[in-house]
Amino acid sequence: MSVETAAQSRLRAAGRIKSRLIERLRDDLADMAKANAFSNEWMTPREIGRQLDQTGYWFCHSEPLAPFLSSEQCVTMITAALNDLTANDARTWWRNESQYRPHQIDWCARARATADRLRTSRPGEARTAIYGGPDEESVIFANEDFGNDPSVRRQIAVLRDNLRAAAISELGFAMSSDGGAWVMLVYPTSERLLQSVLFSLWQKQSAEV
Secondary structure, three states: OOOOOOOHHHHHHHHHHHHHHHHHHHHHHHHHHHHOOOOOOOEOHHHHHHHHHOOOOOOOOOOOOHOOOHHHHHHHHHHHHHHHHHHOOOEEEEEEEEEEEEOOOHHHHHHHHHHHHHHHHHHHHHOOOOOOOOOOOOOEEEEEOOOOHHHHHHHHHHHHHHHHHOOEEEEEEOOOOOOOOOEEEEEEEHHHHHHHHHHHHHHHHHHHH
């Protein structure tokens, strides 16, 4: 059985500290976005790091080693924390290549307003998807009775599975006020990806009807 050397022990301890810092940073950045602590614009991790420095984030951190981190180490951890956030929960931060954007939005309320608007403007459209680009959310809309039709609920459950498999984040979901339509707000990495997921799924569901 091999014995861990002092150098290996130090590396292991440093790795644990780094993991704790990134996890805490991820939660703090999500809370800061909700509290509107950043401007609602695209920023690089370095720009976000400068704003954190101005607030004394690292200097006041509970981790004793945090004030002694280099600027490059901070940028690396900010990038890791934001990549984790944007990959697993895009409700607070979005990623567009090497830039990130915070959001303070009630996504469920926004989904309800969008469902009401599209229910009025597109009453005869069965299903559609509207790609919003990198700066806006995309919309999946259907004139279907989610509340009273079990088959619709099953189809949306499958839709969620397919979106998760394609790494497309769901931001919010709501029915229209009259219950006759539903909207899901999502943030895909590209229009092609969103259309590919929906085309294959809806084609399969249509064939099963």
